[in-house]
Amino acid sequence: MKYMSLKYSIPKTKNELVLRKSLFKKLDEAVIAKLTTVVAPAGYGKTSLISSWANLNTKDNLCFKWISLDESDNEIHNFWNTFLNCLITEDKCSKAYKLSDNEQNLNFHYFITVASDYLAKSSDMRLVFILDDFHNITDSKIHKEFNTLIKYLPEKLHLIMISRERLPVSLSKYLINNEVLELDTEDLRFSVEETTSLFRRKSAINISDEDIKILRDNFDGWAAGMQIFILSNKDTNINSDSIREFTGQQRYIFNFFTEEVFEHLDEEIKSFLVKTSCLDVLNASLCDKAIGTNSSYKILEYLEQRNLFLFPLDDKNQWYKYHCLFKDFLNRQLNKHSEQCIKEIYYHAAIWYEESSYYTEAVSYYSKAEKYKEIVAILDNEGLNMLKRGNTSVLRRCLRSIPENISRENASVCIYYAWLSLLNSELNQVNRYLDYGKASLSRSNNDNYEGIEAQISTITIITDYLKGNINKNMEELKSSMELLQEFPQMYCIVALNLGGSYMAKGDINSGEYWFYETLNASKEIDSFYTAIIALRSMSTCKFLKGEIKELEELYTDCLKYCKTAKVEYSPIIGLLYVGIADINFRKNNLESCENYLETALELGEAANINEILYDGYLLMSKLLVCKKDYKKAIKMINKAKYISKKDKLFIRVIEPVETWEINLLLNVNDLSSVDQWERDNSVVLENDINMLNLAIYRTLSNIYIKKGLSIKSINTLSKIVSYSENNSLEGVAFEAYVKRALEYYKIEKLSEAFSDMESVAALLLKSENFRVVFEHDKELLDLLNMMKISTDNFPLDFLVNRLKIRTLKSSEELLSERETEVLNLVKLGYTNTEIGERLFISTGTVKRHIINIYSKLDVHTRTQAVLKASELNIL
Known part of the structure; x- marks a missing residue:
């Protein structure tokens, strides 16, 4: 078994274990809730309870995942990395590491994503995620994100948290809703019956029921204490007096380890136990290296056979750990050794981990040994690879293990800090570490001088660029892209x-x-x-x-x-759905647009992703305008404006929310607000048109069209056409041609109108990409009919079809196929719920279809909709 997989292995269940059936039943019932917490001091059987329940559970629909948390997980990126690597199944392990190594993905959103995908593979499967030793997690950032994770936990995922200390989780809301099972010291105390079972399984000594009750009361049901009592008396006669004399206080437990265990071992075994007690986990090769012996395999085998508080961590009995109480006892003995002796053990353990390519663990032990040059050497050899792979959480832990005064003296360490600061957009920190790196480089003879210089130059260019010095640094930035490919x-x-x-x-x-x-x-x-x-x-x-x-x-x-x-x-997939919705909107597939858009906004709002919300709210406002629901459209605009003020993106410069707001106000005839905007922005017309003011030009042309100022609108549209043609913006040119043709038609300049429509036809024949929807169907159809009369072989039907001109307002094409299905069921008297069941759609989707029907038929009730549709021969 690989070392890292030990974290994810459910501890083995021993044959003599006491089965705690009443607690098993509670755990079985709790899996449909969000959370189970198991909190009690050491030795109360927390891990044994949950691992035995998981190992012995026979329910096919439960999938168990286990993490043994340790100090290395007490860093937010590594914490979620551990979660993700545990969740992914073996056949996808390499993919999991590639995904999780990308630090920007490491958060509770992404864990929910992967968990949801995992659960989606089986409709009836429930995932039970067990976190042992959660008391090792003290980072407040992790606590905050973990609370949010619990809030948004997938329905079929159950968390079990095991800890010696009170958990940093707010449980009151979940307790009220019966969404959490709490097991504490009181629950974990052995009952008299369980104590009796313990004695029967662990000892052949006969003991009366009364004495068992006394023993249970003396130890207050503390499992570890009672087991140690049994071990300490396995070769003696137990009577009521000895039971009363042996209390459950931990100081007696340590006395027991000394008098009944440790003193009876030979010196080689004692030395092995004490020296290896500073290791988190044990295997023969690691122990040989750490304490300088070649007998570790034989000693570990002996300890396991004698049941001396050593537990196997894998099926092959290659990895072990000490019982927590025994380890504490051994650590006390270790502290009697010199500090230098202990550091030597750490140092040699670190060498073993480094030689085995477990760099995180190697760095941890080098740090304990205060061997910082060795950590720097690991970074020199592996730091760039960590950065290239995006495995920044490991790199960060390595860097943090080095004292700051030593870090400042090493140029490569400073550069790694600068890269990490750059990735986290901490630009002021970037400059600080670059200054340290430059100073260190000038004082030392670094073998990689040119490589570090190149990195410093690249980081400096990128930092200046991100600070807004765009024009100055764009060419320099382009030249550095070759280095950045590394x-x-x-x-x-x-x-x-x-x-x-x-x-x-x-x-x-x-x-x-x-x-x-x-x-x-x-x-x-x-x-x-x-x-x-x-x-x-x-x-x-x-x-x-x-x-x-x-x-x-x-x-x-x-x-x-x-x-x-x-x-x-x-959640970020919501941005894809916004894009697909936008495409459908431009193709006039409004129903598909709305479906994709609703999904996108659900994801964006759940994860608070501004990119999704801005684009989604803006597109939703356009969709609502098509439905003539201007009040809601304005609400969507205001939401988009709020986000725009908080978080500026280049798209918002090119398609600013303010210009769409003005177009919306034109629809509701709020000309006072429009007039003010026109006065503030008409000065733009004095400047050459460019990408930054294109949206303003297009909006001004719409204002002039709305106000009937045909000459002004034609002049503005002409500038748009010219700019678009020169810059291959055929989508913009296409729309401008149609609008200018209609304006020419209004002032009876038919040759110019016909010429523009011929340009439109040429673009449509050239490509199928143009799917613009126009509001003035009647005027456009009149213009096309006049062109047909005046022009031989004019492709009227082709243009009507490609321009999506609605010529049959009272036909069955008025409603979509799905809307017609819904309306037929409404006519038959079905409720929204019943319609949803028959059509296999949600009740919310049914309601949305009915609202669309009301809007299209200009009615307000079901009865009116049925009557109007019947009149139009839709039903």
Whole structure:
């Protein structure tokens, strides 16, 4: 068994174990709740209870996962890394490490995602996640996230927390709702019956029921104390007097270890026990190295055969640990040795771990031995690999084990700190560590001088860039990308920001190039977060260029990638759903748009992901405008504005929420607010059009159209057409051509109107990407009919179809197929719940369909809807 898998192994159940059936029953009943807590001092059988229950459980629908938490898990990234690696099954172990090594994924959201995927494989399976020794976790950040995890725990996942100390979990709400089982010292105390069973299994000595009751009362049901009493009297006659003299106080337990166990061992065994007591786990090879012997295998075998408080951790009996009370006793003996002697044991244990490539454990023991040069040597050999793999939690623990005064004197250590600070956007810290690194480099002869210099230069450029010095550093940043390819995680982040910067400058093609780079590089390292952000950013380029079909294919591929990577339930997937909803909106598939959008917003709101919420609220407002629900649309706009003020993204510069708000106000004829915005922004028309003011130009053209200012609107639209054609923004040009054609038609400039519509037709024949929906169907149809009369072989039907012009308002096409199905069931008198059951959809979806029906038919009740639909021959 590999060393790391010991953390995830359920301890073996011994044959002589007392089966605690009443507690087993409570545990069986609790698995449908959120949480079980088992809190009691050492020796009360917490781990034995839960491990035996898990090992002996015969229910096929329960899947048990076990973590033995230790001090190395008391760091937030490593904590969630441990969780994820435990959860993933063996056949996906390598994929799990690749995913979990990416530090930005390490949080409770991602754990919920992976757990949900795990549970989705079986409809009736329940996952029982057991956390032993939770008292080792003292980090307040972990406590905070863990409380949130419990709040959003998947329905079929049950947590069991085992601890010697009070848990940092707020339980009152869950207790009220019967969502938690609490087991404490009182529950874990052995009853008289269990004490009797213990004696019968552990000892052949006859003892009266009365004496058993006295013994149980003296020890207050403390299992460890009673077992030690049995061991201490296995060769003597037990009577009532000896029972009364032996109390349950722990000082007597230590006396027992001294007098009844330790003093009867030979010196070699004593020395072995004491010296190896400072090791967390034991195996023969490790012990040989740590204490300088070659007899560890023989001694471990002897200790196990004699049942001397040594427990196997695996089926092959290669790894062991001491009973916690015995280990405490041995540690007291170890403290009698010199500090230097103890450090030597730590040092040689560290060497064994390093030679076995367990770098985290090696660093831990080197730190205890105060051998900091050896830690630096590990970093020199492995630090870059940790950084390249994105395994930053391990790198951080290595760095933190080195005292600050030593860290400052080592250039490579300072550079690693700078990289980590950069990844966490702690830009002030970056400069501090760079200064330390430069100073150290100038004072020492470092074999990797040029490599460190190159890293310092790259980090400096990136930091300046992220601080806003875009124009100054973009070319320098591009030149450093070759070096950054050695650091895939950082390469993705920088490439994504480069794309955004080019977009902000109006260079849409360069922006799109770097988004592609980010997308592909992110997939290579399974950084699905940056992959999705890159794709959503690329959407802006594609929409502006009118390349909707190609964009749709990219989203489909990315969704497949996320499913392959087993992350399709992650909250950030909501950003993919926003993109797919946006595509459906532009294709006038409003029902599909709404379905995807609702899913996206649920994910975004649950995880509080601003990227999802901003885009989702903005798109929802547009959808509500199509339904003429302007009041709700304005609410969505306000939500998007709030997020925009908190968190600025380049997309919001190119498609700012304020311009869409003005377009919304035009729909509700709130011209006073529109007039003020027009006065504030019309000065833009004096400047050349560019990517940053394109949204303002487009909004001003809409204002002029609404106000009937055809000449002004035509002039503005002409600038938009010219800019779009020069920059290959065919999506923008397509929309501007249609609007300008309608404006020409209004002022009876038919040749110009016809010319614009011919440009529209050419674009439609060139590509299937253009799916723009226009409000003025009647005017557009009139214009096309006039063109047909005036033009030979004019493709009227083609344009009507491709422009999605609604010519049959009273036909069955008014309602979607699903809405017609719902309305037919309404006519038959079915309730919303019954309709949902018949159509296999949720009641909420039924309600949404009915609201859509009311909006499309302009009615307010079920009866009115049925009558109106009958009149229109829909039913």
